[in-house]
Amino acid sequence: MEFLMCLLIPGAAYVLGKAVLRVLYGKKEKLTRQDNFIVGGIVIIGLAQVANILVAFLGRTLSFGTKIFLVAFVACTVAAIAVLFCVRSKDKRIAFTPGHQVLYIIFGLLVILQAAYIVAGMPVYLGGDMTMETVQSFLTTDAAYTVNPMTGQPYELGIPSRLKLLCLPTLYAMLSSAFGVEAINMVWVLAPVFTLFGFYLVYSILAQVLFPENRKRRICFLLLVALLVWVGDYMLSVDGFDLLHAGYRGVSIRGAVLVPYTISLVLRKRWKPVLLCVLAEACIVWTLYGMGACLAVAVLLMVTEKVINGYKRRMGGKEDAVCNS
Amino acid sequence: MQLLKNAWDGWLSVTDDGKLMAILLAIILFYYFTKNQVKEHLLFRYTTVMTVLCILPVSAAVFMAYQTRFYGYQWIWTYVPVTAFIAFGGTVFLCDFWEDCKRERIQKAVVTAGLLAALLMCGRMGNAKWNVESVKQPLTAVENLLSEIVRDSAEPVCLWGPEEVVEYARSVRGDIELFYGRNMWDKSLNAYSYDTYPEEKEVCYQWMIYAQDWGGLENSVNIVGEKIFFNGVECIRTAVKDGVNVICLPGRMTEETLEVFESELGMTFVRYGEWLVWIAQKIN
Numbered sequence: 001m002e003f004l005m006c007l008l009i010p011g012a013a014y015v016l017g018k019a020v021l022r023v024l025y026g027k028k029e030k031l032t033r034q035d036n037f038i039v040g041g042i043v044i045i046g047l048a049q050v051a052n053i054l055v056a057f058l059g060r061t062l063s064f065g066t067k068i069f070l071v072a073f074v075a076c077t078v079a080a081i082a083v084l085f086c087v088r089s090k091d092k093r094i095a096f097t098p099g100h101q102v103l104y105i106i107f108g109l110l111v112i113l114q115a116a117y118i119v120a121g122m123p124v125y126l127g128g129d130m131t132m133e134t135v136q137s138f139l140t141t142d143a144a145y146t147v148n149p150m151t152g153q154p155y156e157l158g159i160p161s162r163l164k165l166l167c168l169p170t171l172y173a174m175l176s177s178a179f180g181v182e183a184i185n186m187v188w189v190l191a192p193v194f195t196l197f198g199f200y201l202v203y204s205i206l207a208q209v210l211f212p213e214n215r216k217r218r219i220c221f222l223l224l225v226a227l228l229v230w231v232g233d234y235m236l237s238v239d240g241f242d243l244l245h246a247g248y249r250g251v252s253i254r255g256a257v258l259v260p261y262t263i264s265l266v267l268r269k270r271w272k273p274v275l276l277c278v279l280a281e282a283c284i285v286w287t288l289y290g291m292g293a294c295l296a297v298a299v300l301l302m303v304t305e306k307v308i309n310g311y312k313r314r315m316g317g318k319e320d321a322v323c324n325s
Numbered sequence: 326m327q328l329l330k331n332a333w334d335g336w337l338s339v340t341d342d343g344k345l346m347a348i349l350l351a352i353i354l355f356y357y358f359t360k361n362q363v364k365e366h367l368l369f370r371y372t373t374v375m376t377v378l379c380i381l382p383v384s385a386a387v388f389m390a391y392q393t394r395f396y397g398y399q400w401i402w403t404y405v406p407v408t409a410f411i412a413f414g415g416t417v418f419l420c421d422f423w424e425d426c427k428r429e430r431i432q433k434a435v436v437t438a439g440l441l442a443a444l445l446m447c448g449r450m451g452n453a454k455w456n457v458e459s460v461k462q463p464l465t466a467v468e469n470l471l472s473e474i475v476r477d478s479a480e481p482v483c484l485w486g487p488e489e490v491v492e493y494a495r496s497v498r499g500d501i502e503l504f505y506g507r508n509m510w511d512k513s514l515n516a517y518s519y520d521t522y523p524e525e526k527e528v529c530y531q532w533m534i535y536a537q538d539w540g541g542l543e544n545s546v547n548i549v550g551e552k553i554f555f556n557g558v559e560c561i562r563t564a565v566k567d568g569v570n571v572i573c574l575p576g577r578m579t580e581e582t583l584e585v586f587e588s589e590l591g592m593t594f595v596r597y598g599e600w601l602v603w604i605a606q607k608i609n
Contacts, residue, residue: 126492128513133506136499148520150506152481152495157519184497203409210368210413217420224412227441231448232408234343237399239408240448251396255403263406267367286395293403296391300404304371 002190005179009194012077013040019080022087024272031270032208034201038261039273041198042280047072048171049283056144056164063142066174103219110226111200117244118192125236125245131169135183138173167283168250192247198257199243200225205264250284254293262294266301274298328394332385335398344447349376349407352414363417372410379405395516415444467493467573470597474571474604475500485529485564486573487537490600504569505530526567528553529560540577542585557582558589570605 014033017040021031047069055065117123126132133149141147145164148155176186203225204218211217232240242252262277274294281292340346353373356363363369378384379401388401419440423433467490474482475498484494485504494501505526508514515521532555535544543556561572572592576599583601586592594601 126507127511130507130514130517132496133499136495136497138499140499148506148518150495150503150508150514150518152499152502153483155518155520159518163517183499203412206409210366211416214420217416220420221412221416224415224444225408227444228345228408228411231444232343232345233448235339235399237402238343238345251400251403259403260406260409263368263409286393288391288393291391293392296388297404300375301367301371304374305367308367308370 001179002181002185005175005181006190009044009175010037010197012073013037013044015077015080015084016040016043019083020276021273022083025270027087031268032205034205035273037201038198038205038257039276041194041257042273042276043076044073045167045171045280045283047076048174049167051174052144052165052167052170052283055138055170057161059143061142062138062144062170062173062177065144065170066177069174070178100216100219103216103223107219107223107226110223110230111196114226114229114244115193115196118196118247119189123245124188125241127236129246129249131172131248132184132187134169135173135176135187138169139177139183144170162286165283166250166286168248168253172248187248192243192252195247195253195256196243198253199229199239199260202257202261202264206260206267209264209267254281254285259293259297262297263301266298271298328386328389329382331398332382332389336380336382336385339399339402345407345411348411348444348447349405352411355418356414361417361421363414366413368406368410368413372406375405415440467598467600468497470573470600470602471498471501480570482571483568484571484573485533485569486600487533487575490573502568504564504567525563528555529563531555532557532560536578536582537575540575540579540582542579542582558585561586561590561592565605572603574601574603576600 014036017036017038020039020043021035025031050072051065051069054060054068055062130149137147137149137152138144140152145155145159147153172183172186172191175181176183181190200222203222207218207221211221229240229243232238233244235241236246237251237255239256242249243256246252247256258277258281262274265271265274265277277294278290278292278298281287281294282290285292287293349372353369353376356369357373379388385398385401388404389396389398392400392403419437422428422436425433467486471482471484471494481500481502483502483504484491486494488507488510491503491505492507495503495506505522506514508518509522509526509530531546531553532543535541535546535555536557542558543554545552545554547553564572572594574594576596578594578601583594586594592603594603596602
């Protein structure tokens with residue numbers, strides 16, 4: 001079942017993401033295949049949020065939430081296939097041109113090594129996080145936040161509503177229950193591996209944005225990123241550590257996937273999916289009334305560009321394009 | 326003022342634990358003072374501005390307020406694309422260096438190898454400084470015991486034991502209740518709930534630490550200028566009164582202490598792996 005889930009979730013994410021981008025940008029979308037996966041992942045977070053509201057705020061059982069999530073997941077995937085069928089476009093087939101194979105092989109090995117490190121060692125940083133206990137308590141009680149995840153005993157005073165809104169524990173509990181995966185494997189193995197692959201998908205988009213004409217530079221960039229993941233394995237909030245030891249946390253998904261993806265979107269002047277990133281962040285991380293890092297990064301990048309272009313105009317120079325391409 | 330202080334302390338902590346910030350600053354300075362295309366890229370400008378803003382305590386304090394006080398200083402570095410920019414700067418430097426026809430191939434290889442080695446030495450290569458636990462090595466004895474008790478018990482199991490036992494029990498089994506949870510020693514977890522622990526439980530926790538270290542019956546400890554006295558017998562009475570029906574003690578408890586428990590409480594602890602376990606009659 002774990003294998004089925006590993007095939008089904010990315011496959012559905014690809015279709016969902018492609019359909020959403022087709023709706024947002026029509027046939028002439030110029031986004032990459034990796035964008036489909038990331039946007040699809042964000043759509044799945046959105047579906048989980050709907051189920052989370054039913055379970056955590058409206059008092060429905062987790063089993064009911066899981067059924068609603070699965071029905072919505074299948075319905076959206078079918079609808080996405082229908083959209084893609086109706087609004088067909090000729091995909092530009094990017095042929096794999098040979099060259100720099102050695103670099104690609106080294107990069108692939110580094111990524112597999114990191115995934116194996118997570119799967120084999122389960123080296124988890126538990127400080128300040130109770131996702132595992134929360135998922136276990138959801139599965140045991142078939143409800144959300146009826147008992148204190150730390151002790152398993154009923155709450156005396158309860159928890160802040162803003163925390164209840166975060167949907168990741170509910171998503172993990174639902175996937176664990178729907179696919180019969182042990183919670184410990186769902187939270188500490190599969191979720192971090194998904195985050196790791198999301199991270200490399202986003203960085204491969206960034207590589208294309210930063211080096212649009214040069215494949216050699218793109219693979220060098222990805223190689224350095226893979227090395228930096230090992231190098232950055234020293235403290236929480238650094239990508240390497242977050243990915244290798246805390247990939248299931250909302251802050252890790254935000255730092256490793258959503259924020260770099262937002263940067264890639266702004267560099268490409270694709271604004272609509274930025275809103276999806278902002279919403280996804282609000283669903284998985286405690287933000288200031290929904291205003292989190294993605295919004296701040298998008299606004300600050302835009303302001304930096306405007307200020308510098310304004311300065312150049314005053315100095316009589318040529319304006320910069322956002323992206324070098 | 327507190328936010329400002331946190332911002333300054335946070336910067337010291339971020340630079341103490343690893344060297345990525347040093348690499349980031351070095352690359353920014355390198356491209357700032359050399360003539361190249363990177364300097365013209367929006368990513369360079371954004372990273373430079375954000376790095377300066379995250380280092381300056383006043384702007385760092387503003388970012389900390391924006392991200393809510395729930396998070397520490399290190400999280401404001403989420404706004405800075407540290408990994409992306411280091412990889413970007415490094416790629417441009419290495420590729421330009423390799424495309425420079427004036428240099429010998431061996432010279433290029435040596436410089437590249439040297440830079441990569443320097444980069445790798447800036448990290449800890451899978452040996453994180455922060456405490457990481459390999460949860461793949463379960464406390465097998467405890468796991469087997471808990472499975473047996475839960476299977477045979479008609480009522481919920483409420484467990485009390487040393488940190489690693491209760492932490493592990495609650496992580497792998499949602500059907501086990503605890504006398505106190507991981508938030509007893511990981512105080513940051515208390516932000517997730519309005520509930521707090523009464524002082525008696527704090528005392529029991531202190532005794533359990535003492536029992537684990539010394540195996541003794543009673544002692545006292547200074548906590549925030551206040552002397553707390555704890556006694557194993559009293560702590561066990563408190564726990565049982567609170568509904569605990571399984572107690573797991575460290576194996577190093579002295580014979581004298583165990584005899585006191587037997588004579589005063591009528592409790593017999595049975596050795597189970599490296600632990601001493603008592604299970605209440607009604608669920609036994």
